Amino acid sequence: MKIKDLEKLEEKIDRDFSWRKVELLQIKMAIEKNNVSLSKKTLVRSGIALLCAHWEGFIRSVSNYYVVYICCQKIQSKYLKENFLAFKIKQDVRKSGESSKNSVHTKFLLRIVDLQEEIFSIRFSDIPEKRIINTDSNLSFELFDEILKSIGLENIYETKRNYIDNEMLKYRHEIVHGESYRDTEYDFTEVYDQVMSIMESFKFQVIEAAEEKKYLKQIENSNII
Template sequence: MIRTTDQLIDRIAGDLVWRRRELTDMRALVQESSSQLRCRVVIRAAVALLYAHWEGFVKSTSSFYLEFVASHRIPYRKLAPNFVGLSLRSKYFELGASEKISSGNLLADFFCTSLDAQSRVPYKNVVDTKSNLSSKVLLDILAAPGLDHSQFETRLRFIDSSLVSPRNHIAHGEDLSLKVAEYLELHDDVIALIELFRNEVENSSVLRRFERAAV
């Protein structure tokens, strides 16, 4: 269980280090490719890997943060609303398994008696990138742990048009050609995007944004 900010930062760093190594090696392969055909093939593989590590990092880092918040067991009343929402969402799934009208008592009981109880924030299998981390999916993921989406607003079009769309073309076996300079720029932009997501999660933990603001 991730219980401290230092542990969270270490888990994120450990997850990122191997991703960066792979991407750095792939970047070097692109630059070293001699023939035009080999360069084209390597770039296609590199774009797919870039997307894979972006999606994988968002999913793993979000899950680490949810686990960190869950470990605090803060009473629901003192927890930021988005985390209460995650808990309610899991209860809705429980209700979905039953057609009995009385099953609604689960939610009623929560509102009436559980606000002062220690929270049980779900963190396993909560983050769903839908295997297609578009800007729309990203905004939904950011909302779950209450991360600041304003930091990503200027990058939403880039995510869809320059990263997700090319990756989908490649994944579906369609033609896509990028020049070396275009790939290198894409690589640097995705690394910057990953770092932005990392900073947002780490800042949220340090500033304890998972707690409800005092009224």
């Protein structure tokens, strides 16, 4: 996958957001109208599962699009913020940490020096566990925060923590494990609105970061393309 310019990045993010929004809006309307053959309880349970799936899928997809876009800019790693270099040295960090040999640690340090001069590039494969960024089928607020840090974005969503962990994910876990609950205890519309607002805000945050080249180190920002 190649995302060479801002227009392509926006197009991919918009397309990804749009189809998810349509699906979620359809089930939200069905729940609110409550005039279909399925019971409201069944619809709400389905809606929670779908909301979680789209929440996880959107954050994962857009985060990967952003990193792929940066790779396509052909920038030397030394000009990028350190969080991007971290993607390149994960295996080296593990090997170095597992060894007590000075030679291994020296090799690790030299690897970092060499990477600084290389063009930043990561091969992307849209396969679970092989993506640049994964969500581990359970995108909690803590993991969302880690993803934001890994792509160099500020976490502006602290006030949404409760909706992610204690509303959406809590009920999702009960559903996938076959537990029952009373639908009167769950306001799907409210959580839908909150989660959709996070997704839309994240969408604009990533696009803005690409437009303003926030992936670059501040001291170099004015000297790179």
